Amino acid sequence: MPDEFDVIVIGAGPAGENVVDRAVRGGLTAAIVEERLAGGECAYWACVPSKALLRPVDLAGEVSRVPGLSLGEIDVAAVLARRDEAVSRYDDGGQVRWIEGVPAEFVRGRGRLDGPKRVRVTLSDGGERVLTARQAVVLATGSTAAVPPVPGLAEAKPWTSHEVTAATAVPERLAVIGGGVVACEMAQAMHGLGARTTTMLVRGGVLLGRMEPFAGEMVAESFAEAGIDVRTNTGVVRVERPEPGGKVTVHLSDGPPLEADELLVATGREPATGDLGLSSVGLADGAYVEVDDSMRATGVPEGWLYAVGDVNGRALLTHMGKYQARVCGDVIAARAGGDELCAMRDLADHYGAPQVVFTDPQVCAVGRTEEGAKKAGFHARAVDYDLGSVTGAYLLGDGYRGRARAVVDEDRRVLLGVTFVGPGVGELLHAATIAVTAEVPIDRLWHAVPSFPTVSEVWLRLLEAYGL
Numbered sequence: 001m002p003d004e005f006d007v008i009v010i011g012a013g014p015a016g017e018n019v020v021d022r023a024v025r026g027g028l029t030a031a032i033v034e035e036r037l038a039g040g041e042c043a044y045w046a047c048v049p050s051k052a053l054l055r056p057v058d059l060a061g062e063v064s065r066v067p068g069l070s071l072g073e074i075d076v077a078a079v080l081a082r083r084d085e086a087v088s089r090y091d092d093g094g095q096v097r098w099i100e101g102v103p104a105e106f107v108r109g110r111g112r113l114d115g116p117k118r119v120r121v122t123l124s125d126g127g128e129r130v131l132t133a134r135q136a137v138v139l140a141t142g143s144t145a146a147v148p149p150v151p152g153l154a155e156a157k158p159w160t161s162h163e164v165t166a167a168t169a170v171p172e173r174l175a176v177i178g179g180g181v182v183a184c185e186m187a188q189a190m191h192g193l194g195a196r197t198t199t200m201l202v203r204g205g206v207l208l209g210r211m212e213p214f215a216g217e218m219v220a221e222s223f224a225e226a227g228i229d230v231r232t233n234t235g236v237v238r239v240e241r242p243e244p245g246g247k248v249t250v251h252l253s254d255g256p257p258l259e260a261d262e263l264l265v266a267t268g269r270e271p272a273t274g275d276l277g278l279s280s281v282g283l284a285d286g287a288y289v290e291v292d293d294s295m296r297a298t299g300v301p302e303g304w305l306y307a308v309g310d311v312n313g314r315a316l317l318t319h320m321g322k323y324q325a326r327v328c329g330d331v332i333a334a335r336a337g338g339d340e341l342c343a344m345r346d347l348a349d350h351y352g353a354p355q356v357v358f359t360d361p362q363v364c365a366v367g368r369t370e371e372g373a374k375k376a377g378f379h380a381r382a383v384d385y386d387l388g389s390v391t392g393a394y395l396l397g398d399g400y401r402g403r404a405r406a407v408v409d410e411d412r413r414v415l416l417g418v419t420f421v422g423p424g425v426g427e428l429l430h431a432a433t434i435a436v437t438a439e440v441p442i443d444r445l446w447h448a449v450p451s452f453p454t455v456s457e458v459w460l461r462l463l464e465a466y467g468l
């Protein structure tokens with residue numbers, strides 16, 4: 001087996017796999033090193049299983065809003081079985097075959113940088129292999145769940161995103177630390193699948209703090225109606241779990257301790273760079289790898305190191321990691337062919353990544369929030385519309401509640417950001433992404449006629465509310 005390749009990628013998550021695909025399309029040879037499962041966190045312990053668990057809960061919400069339909073109990077065993085199907089029963093055979101078909105060499109083991117252009121791999125059978133890159137090494141090792149240093153928390157072995165998405169049973173009483181995307185989605189899933197009590201312990205005053213404030217407010221309102229106990233401005237000061245896997249007691253900054261059968265920690269992510277040999281090339285171990293818009297690591301001389309996906313900290317989302325990977329693979333291939341100034345660059349991250357939060361109501365957004373746009377110095381104006389007043393939304397179910405906001409750059413008359421909250425709004429997002437990324441002038445957008453009676457008519461209403 002050759003040990004020299006044009007490109008060596010460490011980490012076969014969605015980002016790493018896409019680098020390999022683009023680099024090989026560009027005429028290069030590539031190897032990809034993966035210590036666990038090809039497909040990465042996304043395929044087995046994040047996006048895919050979480051959405052499989054949320055789908056029946058979402059559908060149950062839809063059914064409950066349409067008179068004449070009724071829903072029996074959700075069959076949790078069937079839902080968990082479908083989740084297992086969705087994660088290919090934690091078998092990556094299909095993904096490995098895909099990589100080999102690229103064609104690229106798949107190396108199962110743990111990779112570490114070992115000086116410039118060198119990757120030392122501890123193979124899964126205990127052996128070792130040293131790979132050398134002719135052109136580039138790409139880090140695509142993703143991120144891991146951060147567990148805050150609360151006394152007793154780590155010792156209590158709480159669930160993180162890994163365990164909750166792989167759950168084989170729903171806890172009777174679930175406590176969740178965090179108010180971000182993972183906390184909201186997984187609280188919704190576990191509660192909808194039958195947790196008797198679900199308590200969210202949120203350090204700040206709102207859910208989904210990175211989105212427009214009304215998004216978190218509407219989700220909190222819906223959670224309260226569903227019986228999820230959302231406690232904002234609540235700190236966790238100590239955790240006790242005398243028996244491994246037994247009852248857990250969470251001591252709070254305020255009020256009596258909370259007892260639960262399981263505790264989920266969803267307080268953000270850390271880059272998977274702690275043991276990656278970054279210091280062997282002059283970078284800080286454990287830190288995000290800073291890159292330029294060609295995905296090249298800025299702190300490394302001679303420009304042979306790249307980083308894509310969660311590990312560079314730009315946008316912790318699968319679709320953005322894959323986009324960065326396409327940029328990266330194309331850039332490496334172009335540079336290898338002598339086109340050092342290759343024009344391909346990451347533009348999308350600068351507009352603000354699109355994201356869908358799969359709660360009920362769904363929340364989706366692209367670009368800047370009103371506050372973010374103003375802070376960045378734009379002459380921004382926000383226009384809001386009540387989604388429930390759109391005929392297409394009303395027809396989807398009784399009591400449809402939602403809201404839309406467009407943030408307009410008053411100087412250029414283009415959209416800087418769009419947020420939708422409401423059942424099923426996720427599929428509206430790509431139209432907004434196109435409008436924001438392509439900087440479509442709103443006077444032109446006026447001629448993009450939405451169909452009646454769809455929820456998309458909100459576009460017309462927003463533009464009318466703006467004054468067109």
Ligand SMILES: Cc1cc2nc3c(=O)[nH]c(=O)nc-3n(C[C@H](O)[C@H](O)[C@H](O)COP(=O)(O)OP(=O)(O)OC[C@H]3O[C@@H](n4cnc5c(N)ncnc54)[C@H](O)[C@@H]3O)c2cc1C
Nearest residue numbers: 011013014015035040041046047111142309310316317318
């Ligand atoms: C619960 C949850 C739900 C999510 N839902 C969504 C969603 O709906 N939509 C969305 O866009 N994003 C979602 N995300 C975020 C998404 O999972 C990440 O952004 C995405 O997985 C990042 O892809 P990646 O390729 O950078 O890293 P990863 O998917 O983390 O893959 C990295 C790979 O590198 C391997 N690796 C690490 N270190 C080494 C090493 N030294 N040697 C060899 N291999 C190594 C790992 O084993 C892993 O397979 C979710 C995240 C969580 C936690």
Ligand SMILES: NC(=O)c1ccc[n+]([C@@H]2O[C@H](COP(=O)([O-])OP(=O)(O)OC[C@H]3O[C@@H](n4cnc5c(N)ncnc54)[C@H](O)[C@@H]3O)[C@@H](O)[C@H]2O)c1
Nearest residue numbers: 148178179180181182183203266267268269316356357358
């Ligand atoms: N549908 C999706 O697109 C989706 C779904 C899940 C995750 N993700 C991605 O995964 C990433 C990680 O999600 P996440 O929810 O873990 O992170 P997050 O950054 O979205 O939220 C972290 C939450 O934890 C809180 N927090 C942080 N430190 C804390 C502490 N010490 N004590 C108490 N609370 C604390 C924060 O205030 C925040 O509410 C996100 O950036 C997101 O992009 C995306």
